Each structure stands twice: as C-alpha cells, then as structure tokens.
Amino acid sequence: MSEPIFRIVEIFETLQGEGYNTGMPSVFIRFGKCNLACHWCDTNYQQFEMMTLTQIMDQVYDYSAKNIIITGGEPTIQPQLEILLNRLKSEGYFIAIETNGLRAVPEQIDYIATSPKRLYANAYDKTCLSAADEVRIVVDSDDIFSFCEIIEQKIRAKRYYLSPCEQNGEMNILATITLLGKLNARPNQPHWQLSIQTHKLCGID
Numbered sequence: 279m280s281e282p283i284f285r286i287v288e289i290f291e292t293l294q295g296e297g298y299n300t301g302m303p304s305v306f307i308r309f310g311k312c313n314l315a316c317h318w319c320d321t322n323y324q325q326f327e328m329m330t331l332t333q334i335m336d337q338v339y340d341y342s343a344k345n346i347i348i349t350g351g352e353p354t355i356q357p358q359l360e361i362l363l364n365r366l367k368s369e370g371y372f373i374a375i376e377t378n379g380l381r382a383v384p385e386q387i388d389y390i391a392t393s394p395k396r397l398y399a400n401a402y403d404k405t406c407l408s409a410a411d412e413v414r415i416v417v418d419s420d421d422i423f424s425f426c427e428i429i430e431q432k433i434r435a436k437r438y439y440l441s442p443c444e445q446n447g448e449m450n451i452l453a454t455i456t457l458l459g460k461l462n463a464r465p466n467q468p469h470w471q472l473s474i475q476t477h478k479l480c481g482i483d
C-alpha cells in the first residue's frame with residue numbers, strides 16, 4: 279500500500295504561545311486547508327505541500343520537544359489524520375490540538391484547545407465539541423459576550439480564555455479586558471482569563 283500523504287504548511291519547534299500551556303516547548307505540525315475562513319486569520323493555510331508520513335516523522339525527530347501541537351488550518355478535516363496520530367502516540371509523544379471545534383477530535387489527542395468562532399456562530403448551533411481542556415475565544419467584536427455565554431453552555435472546559443484579535447500588529451487588549459470584567463461579574467459562572475499570543479509579543483514563531 280502507498281504511504282499516507284498529508285497537506286503540510288509547516289513543521290517547526292517553538293514555545294506554545296497561547297493558553298494554559300504558554301511557554302511549553304512544542305513541535306507544531308500545521309496542516310493546510312480549513313472549513314472556515316476567518317477574515318482576520320493570521321495563518322496562510324492555503325499554501326501547503328504534500329508530505330508523506332515518513333517525511334513528517336523525520337522532521338519531528340529533528341526536534342527535541344515531546345509535546346506535539348497539531349494545528350492548521352483545521353486539523354480535524356485532514357484525511358488519514360489518525361494514521362499520523364497513531365504513529366506519534368506509539369513513539370511516546372504527547373499530542374495537543376488547536377481546533378475551531380466544529381468537528382470531532384480523534385481519541386489519540388491528549389489535550390484539546392478549541393477556539394470557536396463568533397463569525398460562524400450559526401455553525402455551532404448545529405454540532406460542535408461538547409468538552410475541551412480549554413476554550414479560547416478571539417475578541418473580534420465588542421459584541422462577543424452572548425457568544426461566550428452560548429459556548430459556555432455547549433462546551434464544558436477546564437479553562438475559558440478570551441484572546442485579543444491581532445490585526446496588522448495591533449491587539450485589542452483593552453476591549454478584551456473590558457469583556458473579561460463583564461463575564462467575570464456574573465455570579466456562579468465560569469471564570470474567564472486572558473490569553474495573549476505571547477509569541478507575537480516576543481517576535482518568535
């Protein structure tokens with residue numbers, strides 16, 4: 279049988295820049311294509327090359343981090359993803375995923391970070407993840423409060439974050455903090471925290 283082949287934008291080693299695991303040395307495997315098209319997306323997910331399982335693993339072996347972050351584009355839409363995940367698992371890697379949360383996450387994944395998109399709120403009415411380790415919502419509008427409340431109901435998570443939206447090098451941090459204050463003023467509701475894309479502040483990948 280021929281080797282499985284994957285759409286790869288890039289494979290690189292850096293620190294996780296976002297969320298609870300910020301600062302953790304990680305190998306990022308970034309896949310091409312997405313089932314959404316957020317206009318502020320910071321990733322050129324349409325520009326990818328095809329790589330075989332062997333080529334991907336050879337590059338992963340070049341790095342020292344044992345935490346793999348599967349991202350994209352959207353990793354959950356990748357054909358034959360489970361073959362790659364099984365291989366990574368059998369070699370002892372811890373596998374985290376960054377996903378928009380519209381598709382099921384394979385069972386081999388050890389840590390789920392999901393970032394539901396207000397721009398596509400209707401899609402989350404139909405089907406989305408019901409649980410995750412962390413939810414990270416990008417503040418791309420001052421009007422995101424009710425979407426956060428909807429997502430709290432739909433996705434049970436250990437941690438909830440708001441993330442400033444970065445556009446042309448600017449981050450709307452003050453608007454994000456204002457919204458955090460509003461969310462956290464509600465009694466008996468999940469606590470929301472700030473997640474900044476720290477890698478952009480540091481000037482690293």
Ligand SMILES: C[S@@+](CC[C@H](N)C(=O)[O-])C[C@H]1O[C@@H](n2cnc3c(N)ncnc32)[C@H](O)[C@@H]1O
Pocket residue numbers: 312318319320321349350351352353376377378379392393414416441442443444445475
């Ligand atoms: C490029 S996405 C890929 C994974 C998946 N498609 C998703 O959206 O979660 C990785 C992370 O970057 C975030 N992101 C992308 N563009 C951003 C921007 N301009 N500002 C802030 N966060 C951004 C996404 O919300 C997501 O948390």
Ligand SMILES: Nc1nc2[nH]cc(C(=O)O)c2c(=O)[nH]1
Pocket residue numbers: 292293294295296321349350376477482483
């Ligand atoms: N340093 C760093 N941390 C990240 N966390 C999630 C990222 C992503 O693009 O999925 C990302 C990224 O692109 N770089």
Ligand code: SF4
Pocket residue numbers: 312313314315316319320321323350351352378395
């Ligand atoms: S879902 Fe993720 S990869 Fe897809 S366009 Fe939105 S931010 Fe970019």
Ligand SMILES: [Mg+2]
Pocket residue numbers: 320321
């Ligand atoms: Mg990124």
